[in-house]
Amino acid sequence: MSDHHYSNSKDEQLEQFRSDDKGKKLTTNQGLRVSEDEFSLKAGERGPTLMEDFHFREKMTHFDHERIPERIVHARGVGVHGEFEAYESMEEYTKADFLSKKGKKTPVFVRFSTVQGSRGSADVPRDARGFATKFYTEEGNYDLVGNNMPVFFIQDGIKFPDFVHAVKPEPHNDVPQAATAHDTFWDFVANNQESAHMVMWAMSDRAIPRSLRMMEGFGVHTFRFVNAEGKSHFVKFHWKPVLGTHSVVWDEAQKLNGKNPDFHRVDLYEAIENGDYPEFELGVQIIPEEEEFRFDFDILDPTKIWPEEDVPVKLIGKMTLNRNVDNFFAETEQVAFHPGHVVPGIDFSNDPLLQGRLFSYTDTQLIRLGGPNFHELPINRPVCPFHNNQRDGYGRQTINKGQVSYHKNSLADNTPETSTPEEGGYVHYHEKVDGRKIQARSDSFKDHFSQATLFWNSMSDPEKEHIKQAFSFELTKVESESVRRQVVDMFANVSMELAQAISANLGIEPPEQGGSTVTKSSPALSQENSPKKPDTRKVAVLIAEGFAKKEVEGVLEGLEKADADTDVIAKTLGKVKSDDGGELEVDDTFYSAESVLYDAVYVVGGKNTDSKFRKEAEYFVNEAYSHYKPIGATHEGKDLLTVDMKESSGVVVSEDMKNFGKDFVKALAAHRHWDRKFYSFN
Ligand code: HDE
Numbered sequence: 001m002s003d004h005h006y007s008n009s010k011d012e013q014l015e016q017f018r019s020d021d022k023g024k025k026l027t028t029n030q031g032l033r034v035s036e037d038e039f040s041l042k043a044g045e046r047g048p049t050l051m052e053d054f055h056f057r058e059k060m061t062h063f064d065h066e067r068i069p070e071r072i073v074h075a076r077g078v079g080v081h082g083e084f085e086a087y088e089s090m091e092e093y094t095k096a097d098f099l100s101k102k103g104k105k106t107p108v109f110v111r112f113s114t115v116q117g118s119r120g121s122a123d124v125p126r127d128a129r130g131f132a133t134k135f136y137t138e139e140g141n142y143d144l145v146g147n148n149m150p151v152f153f154i155q156d157g158i159k160f161p162d163f164v165h166a167v168k169p170e171p172h173n174d175v176p177q178a179a180t181a182h183d184t185f186w187d188f189v190a191n192n193q194e195s196a197h198m199v200m201w202a203m204s205d206r207a208i209p210r211s212l213r214m215m216e217g218f219g220v221h222t223f224r225f226v227n228a229e230g231k232s233h234f235v236k237f238h239w240k241p242v243l244g245t246h247s248v249v250w251d252e253a254q255k256l257n258g259k260n261p262d263f264h265r266v267d268l269y270e271a272i273e274n275g276d277y278p279e280f281e282l283g284v285q286i287i288p289e290e291e292e293f294r295f296d297f298d299i300l301d302p303t304k305i306w307p308e309e310d311v312p313v314k315l316i317g318k319m320t321l322n323r324n325v326d327n328f329f330a331e332t333e334q335v336a337f338h339p340g341h342v343v344p345g346i347d348f349s350n351d352p353l354l355q356g357r358l359f360s361y362t363d364t365q366l367i368r369l370g371g372p373n374f375h376e377l378p379i380n381r382p383v384c385p386f387h388n389n390q391r392d393g394y395g396r397q398t399i400n401k402g403q404v405s406y407h408k409n410s411l412a413d414n415t416p417e418t419s420t421p422e423e424g425g426y427v428h429y430h431e432k433v434d435g436r437k438i439q440a441r442s443d444s445f446k447d448h449f450s451q452a453t454l455f456w457n458s459m460s461d462p463e464k465e466h467i468k469q470a471f472s473f474e475l476t477k478v479e480s481e482s483v484r485r486q487v488v489d490m491f492a493n494v495s496m497e498l499a500q501a502i503s504a505n506l507g508i509e510p511p512e513q514g515g516s517t518v519t520k521s522s523p524a525l526s527q528e529n530s531p532k533k534p535d536t537r538k539v540a541v542l543i544a545e546g547f548a549k550k551e552v553e554g555v556l557e558g559l560e561k562a563d564a565d566t567d568v569i570a571k572t573l574g575k576v577k578s579d580d581g582g583e584l585e586v587d588d589t590f591y592s593a594e595s596v597l598y599d600a601v602y603v604v605g606g607k608n609t610d611s612k613f614r615k616e617a618e619y620f621v622n623e624a625y626s627h628y629k630p631i632g633a634t635h636e637g638k639d640l641l642t643v644d645m646k647e648s649s650g651v652v653v654s655e656d657m658k659n660f661g662k663d664f665v666k667a668l669a670a671h672r673h674w675d676r677k678f679y680s681f682n
Contacts, residue, residue, distance in 0.1 A: 007323065008083060009383040010107035010136045017378040018326060028055055029062075068333070069368050070119040073164055074130045076178075077113030078212070078265045079332030080272060082321035084108050084135060084282070090316055093233050093286060094225035096345035097424075098137040099316065107136040108319055109379065111335055112212045112268070115147075116167050117178025122257035123264035124248065125178035126207045126470065131217035131239060132337040133319070136383045139424055143341040144237055145361070148209065149201040150218035152302045155194050155445050157356010163188060163195075181477035190486035194445075196452040196494060197303045203470035204455075205247035205463055205527055210599075210671075212264050213271060213278035213536070214246040221339075221354040222299050224347040225286065226429050234292065234299055234349060236306055238283035238313050244531035246671050248596075250469065252627045255596045263597070269324055276536045276563075278321045283313035297451065298444035302353040304451055308524035331379045336365045344421070347429040371395055387416040450518050452494040457521035460528040462674035468498060472505035484508065534669040535563040537599040540624075542617045543570050543586075546607025548635050549578030551657050555602065555634075558661035564668060566602075569593045569620075571613055579607060590616040595624040600668050605636030614640065625651070628674055630667035634660060649673040 006012035026034045041053035084106045090099040098106040113130035129148040154163050166188030189195045209215040217239030225235045256263045285306050297304040325331040338361035365374050371394030389405045404412040419425030475484050492499035492514025503510045567587040570576045575583040601624045618640050632652045633641050646653050650673025654660035
């Protein structure tokens with residue numbers, strides 16, 4: 001018996017499949033020791049390679065088959081392990097065991113993703129993000145397969161292939177990669193007006209998160225909680241990031257995609273390696289079944305939110321992401337989520353989008369993972385026992401013993417046997433359904449604009465500005481004048497102010513009619529109202545020879561105390577000398593460090609600030625400034641800022657260092673300083 005301590009039952013299960021090749025002998029897949037791995041078997045040193053070189057053939061064949069089809073959507077993603085802990089018993093609403101007791105812990109695996117781009121695309125396109133969580137519960141796997149936006153583009157699953165064809169790179173030239181800024185996407189939008197609300201989210205700051213650790217997650221659909229008495233409540237799921245919800249700006253996002261296409265992936269990986277475990281609280285909004293028709297929207301419509309001010313979000317647990325994968329392919333690529341993976345106490349609603357998903361996810365795994373046995377892959381295995389009469393198929397791993405593989409039987413005493421609800425058997429909710437078979441949309445699904453306006457009304461001024469700019473960017477890229485016109489006219493129904501701003505930027509006549517009577521807003525929708533902290537924020541410290549060591553070290557310590565991370569950036573790697581003959585280790589240089597990789601800049605300079613340092617540091621600071629980032633300047637660093645800059649919000653300049661550390665941390669916590677008066681990229 002090993003005395004190794006595993007973090008949870010899933011970790012322990014995965015251990016059976018882990019393999020460490022280090023220090024081992026090289027063998028074929030048959031276990032045969034290999035004597036030569038450099039040269040294939042040839043007829044003479046200069047002769048042809050021989051068929052009988054089985055090691056060469058095995059090695060090459062395996063290599064030739066290394067790739068599997070990427071996901072049709074959500075192809076680019078990053079997965080991590082963690083743990084969910086329940087805050088209290090939710091037995092009043094659901095019999096789900098993993099939510100039944102305060103303090104109950106459940107292993108989880110989370111895969112974050114972008115939607116449009118290929119597996120090798122960059123991390124910060126303007127796009128929704130997938131937020132899929134697999135709970136390895138004692139009653140089987142429960143998958144909450146959500147996004148970072150609470151609504152969707154369409155109302156019925158049958159339209160998903162059309163939507164995806166429109167958003168993906170266009171079929172004639174496979175352009176653009178990981179972008180919605182093209183004709184077919186916007187043509188789809190204008191001609192499928194149910195997309196209006198989601199498009200508002202997709203054009204908002206939510207589409208360019210600062211970090212996967214700083215975005216919300218949503219189950220999107222209405223689900224059901226069912227308790228032990230069989231009573232049902234409608235429920236919507238939320239993930240709330242403890243670090244708050246924050247975004248980058250569009251110019252920054254575009255630069256990031258070149259400077260570090262793995263920006264989000266690396267940010268998540270490093271946070272976990274540093275022990276800064278990302279945390280998300282699980283929230284639920286609950287509506288009793290009797291109140292299904294209380295609202296001015298249909299709760300089955302996936303293009304609608306339940307405003308948090310009307311239906312409060314109750315926080316019922318916390319997820320902590322605390323372990324990176326050992327192997328990207330085995331875990332992140334092979335993990336198979338499915339909204340239909342539920343546990344007793346959680347059930348579906350008749351949301352027609354959800355109903356469509358219930359078919360699609362297993363189907364897609366069959367082609368992606370090559371057969372019906374993907375549940376046996378280590379990452380997908382439940383941590384509880386699983387037995388049934390399903391047999392065979394590609395890649396089968398289980399060796400089922402015995403004669404019997406059918407139900408009912410007498411030879412095995414009719415086992416494996418079904419379970420009563422008391423024993424944990426899943427019983428579908430006994431919803432009464434009565435209707436004609438019909439292909440139609442309910443009238444209650446036809447208001448496409450009120451909540452789009454609610455979203456618009458809820459934005460702060462900078463957020464509204466960003467939405468105007470996002471539409472303007474995207475529609476400028478649209479070549480069809482007709483499509484541009486159609487989109488502007490469509491969004492006039494959401495807000496005349498928005499439509500007028502876009503038409504001005506597109507150089508076309510403003511829409512003739514439009515406007516909305518909706519005046520309601522939901523403050524919870526604005527990121528400006530989400531928590532703001534300095535924790536894990538990355539600060540670039542620009543330093544030159546002869547810097548004031550004692551004072552700078554004081555600032556660095558203060559930042560560390562505030563849980564911020566600092567990188568010392570200088571002209572060259574190695575060490576940079578201070579004014580008193582001391583030294584500081586350099587983390588990065590102007591050759592590879594860029595302001596877009598940081599949340600803030602602290603520019604110090606030094607006695608020997610030369611023209612090269614000055615030029616590089618000025619560029620760094622100007623760019624950070626134009627992205628509204630906090631800037632701190634002391635010592636020689638002060639001279640690199642213009643007078644206008646020094647007077648701007650979020651720029652902390654100090655002569656005497658008195659309150660500098662404190663003020664800079666405060667500016668850092670604010671994330672961005674939108675009220676700068678000067679031109680910036682956007
Ligand atoms: Fe998905 N979606 N989806 N989706 N989805 C997939 O399944 C689909 C929808 C979401 O990290 C696919 O395994 C249909 C909404 C995430 O592995 C596929 C419809 C939401 C992920 C599929 C939707 C999502 C997927 C592709 C409309 C937010 C990535 C690969 C009826 C609530 C999961 C795969 C991961 C992946 C189908 C709409 C979230 C093809 C048919 C709404 C996070 O099965």
